[in-house]
Structure formats: C-alpha cells, structure tokens
Amino acid sequence: MNFIESFDMDDEEKEKLxxxxxxxxxxADYRKALGSEHKRRxxxxxxxxxxxxxKKDER
Incomplete structure (x- = not known):
C-alpha cells in the first residue's frame, strides 16, 4: 500500500492498520527490552x- 492508496481506505481499514x-x-519493543535485560544481566x-x-587476589 502506498501513500495515495491510504486515502482511499475507510475508517475501519485504517483502524485495523x-x-x-x-x-x-x-x-519490537518487547524483543528489544528482552535483549537489553540479557545484556544487563x-x-x-x-x-x-x-x-x-x-577478593581472592587480596588474600
């Protein structure tokens, strides 16, 4: 779908989109958050x- 076709959509189609x-x-945000959490851990x-x-070296 291109920009011009988006004007031909009715409200229901726009809502679904x-x-x-x-x-x-x-x-995408969830996957990114999981990756960040993994890196932090x-x-x-x-x-x-x-x-x-x-601490072992200090002994």
Missing part, C-alpha cells in the same frame, strides 16, 4: 566475577 502497526511496535555477572577474583 493502526492496530496491526501498534501490535508490531509492541512486539550478563554485565552484572561479569562484574561480579571480577570482584570475586579481586
């Missing part, structure tokens, strides 16, 4: 490993 786009955006674990290693 908006719902579809909103759903796609929600899924990974970095937390790596930092914890560094601190544990540092």
């Amino acid at each position: 908006l719902e579809k786009l909103a759903s796609q955006q929600l899924r 990974y970095m937390d674990m790596e930092i914890e490993k560094i601190f544990k290693k540092g």
